[in-house]
Amino acid sequence: MDESDSKMSTTEKLLNAAEHRMRRGGYNAVSFRDLANDTNIKSSSVHYHYPKKEDLGTALVDRYSKRFFDTLNVKTENATTMEQKLKVYQSIIRSALVEDDAICLCGLLGAEGAGIPDVVANGVQNFFDENIKWLVSILPQEMSESQKSSMASTLLAGHQGAMMLARSMQDNKIFDTITNQLIKEAI
Amino acid sequence: MDESDSKMSTTEKLLNAAEHRMRRGGYNAVSFRDLANDTNIKSSSVHYHYPKKEDLGTALVDRYSKRFFDTLNVKTENATTMEQKLKVYQSIIRSALVEDDAICLCGLLGAEGAGIPDVVANGVQNFFDENIKWLVSILPQEMSESQKSSMASTLLAGHQGAMMLARSMQDNKIFDTITNQLIKEAI
DNA sequence: GCTTTCATCCATCTATTGATACATATTTAA
DNA sequence: TTAAATATGTATCAATAGATGGATGAAAGC
Numbered sequence: 102m103d104e105s106d107s108k109m110s111t112t113e114k115l116l117n118a119a120e121h122r123m124r125r126g127g128y129n130a131v132s133f134r135d136l137a138n139d140t141n142i143k144s145s146s147v148h149y150h151y152p153k154k155e156d157l158g159t160a161l162v163d164r165y166s167k168r169f170f171d172t173l174n175v176k177t178e179n180a181t182t183m184e185q186k187l188k189v190y191q192s193i194i195r196s197a198l199v200e201d202d203a204i205c206l207c208g209l210l211g212a213e214g215a216g217i218p219d220v221v222a223n224g225v226q227n228f229f230d231e232n233i234k235w236l237v238s239i240l241p242q243e244m245s246e247s248q249k250s251s252m253a254s255t256l257l258a259g260h261q262g263a264m265m266l267a268r269s270m271q272d273n274k275i276f277d278t279i280t281n282q283l284i285k286e287a288i
Numbered sequence: 289m290d291e292s293d294s295k296m297s298t299t300e301k302l303l304n305a306a307e308h309r310m311r312r313g314g315y316n317a318v319s320f321r322d323l324a325n326d327t328n329i330k331s332s333s334v335h336y337h338y339p340k341k342e343d344l345g346t347a348l349v350d351r352y353s354k355r356f357f358d359t360l361n362v363k364t365e366n367a368t369t370m371e372q373k374l375k376v377y378q379s380i381i382r383s384a385l386v387e388d389d390a391i392c393l394c395g396l397l398g399a400e401g402a403g404i405p406d407v408v409a410n411g412v413q414n415f416f417d418e419n420i421k422w423l424v425s426i427l428p429q430e431m432s433e434s435q436k437s438s439m440a441s442t443l444l445a446g447h448q449g450a451m452m453l454a455r456s457m458q459d460n461k462i463f464d465t466i467t468n469q470l471i472k473e474a475i
Numbered sequence: 476g477c478t479t480t481c482a483t484c485c486a487t488c489t490a491t492t493g494a495t496a497c498a499t500a501t502t503t504a505a
Numbered sequence: 506t507t508a509a510a511t512a513t514g515t516a517t518c519a520a521t522a523g524a525t526g527g528a529t530g531a532a533a534g535c
C-alpha cells in the first residue's frame with residue numbers, strides 16, 4: 102500500500118497511484134503527468150507501461166476486480182450461514198470505503214458510464230455481473246431464481262449507493278446504517 | 289427540452305446542454321467549448337453567463353434539485369398512502385433514467401466527490417439531505433425516528449445505486465427490479 | 476564480448492482546457 | 506436621445522491533456 106516502497110514494481114506503483122486518484126475523482130481525474138510525479142518517473146515512461154489511457158483503465162479495473170473477489174473468497178471460507186457471508190461482503194466494501202477513504206472504483210466508473218472507453222466500461226459491467234452471481238449463490242435455495250436475482254441486485258445497488266452517499270454526506274455511519282438495514286431485510 | 293428552441297433563453301440552453309453532458313460523463317466531461325458549440329455561441333459568451341465552471345456547476349445542481357422537488361411535490365399532491373408517495377418517488381427517478389437516458393446529476397457528482405469544487409459538492413449534499421428529509425416525512429408515524437432515518441437512507445441509496453447499475457449493465461429493467469424490491473420491503 | 480530486451484528519459488507535438496481583455500452590437504430606461 | 510445595462514464576438518493566454526519518436530542506459534541470454 103506504500104507507493105514509495107522501492108521493492109514495488111513500477112507497474113504496481115503506477116496502479117496504486119492511479120487507483121488512489123481514480124477512486125476519488127474519477128477517470129478524468131487521472132493524468133499521465135500526475136502518475137509520473139507520484140512515481141518519480143517521466144510521463145513518457147508511464148506510456149511505456151500503459152500505452153493508452155484505456156490500457157491503464159482496464160488494468161486497474163481487472164486488478165480491482167480480482168482483488169475484491171480473492172478477498173471475498175478467502176474471508177468467506179469459514180462462513181457457513183448466509184448472514185455470515187453477507188456480513189463479510191459488507192465488511193469488505195466497508196473497509197474499501199473507510200480504510201481506503203474512497204468509493205468503489207467500479208461504482209465511480211459505472212456512474213461515469215458514457216464518459217469512459219468501452220473496454221473499461223465492459224470491465225465494470227463484468228465486475229457487477231460477478232457481484233450479482235456471487236450474491237445469488239449465497240442466497241437460500243428455497244428462494245426462487247427471480248427472488249434471488251432481485252434480492253442480489255438490491256443488495257449490490259444498496260451497497261454501492263451507500264458508499265456514494267457516505268462520501269457525499271461525509272458521514273461513514275450512514276454506510277453502516279444502510280447496509281445493516283439491507284442485510285436485516287435480506288435475512 | 290429542445291435546446292434548439294429559439295424561444296429559450298441562452299442560460300436555459302446552456303444549462304440544458306451542460307446537464308445533458310454532465311449527467312452522462314460527469315463534471316469533467318463538460319467543457320466551455322462544447323457548450324458553446326451546443327448553443328451556437330462563443331465560449332467567451334458562455335463565460336459571460338457563468339464566469340467560472342463552478343458557477344455553472346452550482347447553477348446546474350440548484351436547477352436540478354429545484355426541478356426534482358417541484359415535480360415531487362406536484363405529483364404527490366393527491367397521493368394519500370405512503371405506498372402511493374413512494375411510487376411517485378420511484379417513477380420520477382425512473383423517468384430521469386429512462387426518458388433522459390442518463391443517471392441522476394447528483395448521484396454522479398456525488399460519486400466524483402473529491403474531484404469537484406466544494407460549492408458544487410455542497411449542493412449535492414444538500415440534495416441528498418432534502419431527499420432523506422422528504423422520505424422520512426412520508427414514513428409512518430408509528431416508526432421510531434431512527435427507524436425512519438435508516439429506512440429513508442436505504443431507499444435513497446437503493447434508488448441511486450439502481451440508476452448506476454442500470455446504466456453500467458445497460459439494462460433499465462434492473463432499476464425496476466431493485467426499486468420494486470425496496471418499496472416492497474418498506475411497506 | 477556481443478546482442479537483444481526492458482526500462483527510462485529527453486524533447487516535442489497537437490489538441491483542449493478554463494479563463495481573460497477588449498471591442499462590438501443589442502436592448503432597456505431615464 | 507442618450508446612457509447604461511445586457512449580451513455576444515474577436516483574439517489570445519498559459520496550463521494541461523494524451524501521445525510519440527528516438528536516444529540512452531541497464532540487465533539478461535547467448
